[in-house]
Amino acid sequence: MKQFWKSMLRSPSGVIGLIILVLAIAVAVFGPLLFPNSPWRMVQRPFLPPFTLATVPLGTDALGRDVFAGMIFGARVSLLVGLVSTLAALIVGVPVGAMAGYFGGKVDDALMRFTEFFQTIPSFALAIVLVAILQPSISSIVASIAVVSWPPVARLVRGEVLSLRTREYVQAAVVTGQSNTWIILREILPNALSPVIVLASLMVATAILLESSLAFLGLGDPNLISWGYMVGAGRTVIRQAWWITVFPGVAILISVLGLNLIGEGLNDALNPRLSREGR
């Protein structure tokens, strides 16, 4: 563990990424407590340019709502959706990949055809269709993102398990009569973890991009403000008020960049031999 932090902190991208992530989480958790301005309430005249009033530092949108408050509250939605949907994708992808890799043969064939099928479907189009049909809400958004993002996890885990299965210590566990579940959970998966962690950090970034794109198209949760929704709302008035679209976009850019940097840092720290497969 100590070794891990040491190499993580040695990689510049890892350090920058960590700083960005910690800041983003701090904003998401504590921001709404420090800035009680509701992002939905009219606080000033509409189209107030940024940097004119200290109470509304980033100006107001077409309905006089505080852009800064929207960005603070939007961080919650982005990070929450990013983390939960990645977690959900792992919950589907890891068992599928582990079973395919461990049992091999027909199980492997069936599971991998299934995975490939999901990988062929254009993911964003499927996410749009799913959210539209299930009606936009935070849970339907998380579910849709999870549905389109688990296949790479399954493929990665399968590959790892496939190579670990033949190792001597696994064979030893088989000989001592351990159950398959025990071997997969206790012997194999812990050793397959590091590439999965790297992939997961990149998946959170992709999930944030997906969520913001859905919200931009009007498929966000109608009760929660999000960065994508703000950019979408500011789109029609971009000629009069550039700040409504620019600032939330910068927030998305910085968080996604931070997570990608963390992914790179983790990759260098956890598995230098796999440094090429980060993408």
Next chain:
Amino acid sequence: MLSFVAQRVAKGVIVLLAIVVLNFFLIRLAPGDPAVVMAGEAGASDQIFVQQLREKFGLDKPLPEQLFIYVKGIATLDLGFSFRQQAPVSKLILERLPATLLLTLTAFTISLMLGVLFGTFAARFAGTFLDTAITVFALIFYAMPIFWVALMGILLFSVTMEWLPSFGYETVGANLTGLAHVIDVAKHLIMPAMTLGLFFMATYTRMTRASMLEVKRLDFVKTARAKGLSDAVIQRRHVLRNALLPVVTLAGVHSGTLIGGAVITETVFAWPGIGRLMYDALLQRDYNLLLGVFVICSAMVLIFNLITDLVYRLVDPRIEYAT
């Protein structure tokens, strides 16, 4: 080669069939009567139309029979009727398809060419300032949401500098013909294509750079150098050619993302393609049209994947497709 193509096509057809079946169940996932769902939200449809839909899809019959009717319809390219647009779905999609193909193929070409170019430069000058600059730019472009890039492009090139038109396929009412028309369309195409291409350019840049650095270390490159070949020849004929393999794979994998990006890009730039059609269908909750576009998008991805497989074989003749 021929059997390989036949095999791949057969596999593609099976996957497409599975997608159609998925589509069938998706409609039934929506809350409420599928006929009403297909007709669009309440108010858009009248009772007669809903009844027609019910009869057409046999919604009173058992589920397997319904599925059969649905698949048969799609096999004959009958994707249903859009009540909102008062036109058959397949007609609507076919009208819009050329614009989407123009946009996605241009974006793809730009991103692949620039990505490989920048990636090659970065690898060639690894560790220098040029390499760092390219890497940082690629990282930033990789993290930008496409809709935001599109809007920033409009802000910069249309609103501030007034260089490029901010929406549409051609100048409305100009009735240009011949070369003037081509130039007009090209002017409208630049920003959407660049927007869509930028993200993929970043991906290909990173991939090309990493891949070239890896190939460079291999023995056959040392041999080439020992033979006294010039650096330019080694880079081009030996390193780049091998380094392109993972890039080609990636291009195939990304075709679905490219289509998804087209939905966003076409929405922002009012580009009259199937992505924009999907957005309109979304706004109007026109589920039949939405699912029709979804099926066609999936078919496009399958075709693109097939082409990538063929290209891969051309780039790397070592690969056997016996299995």
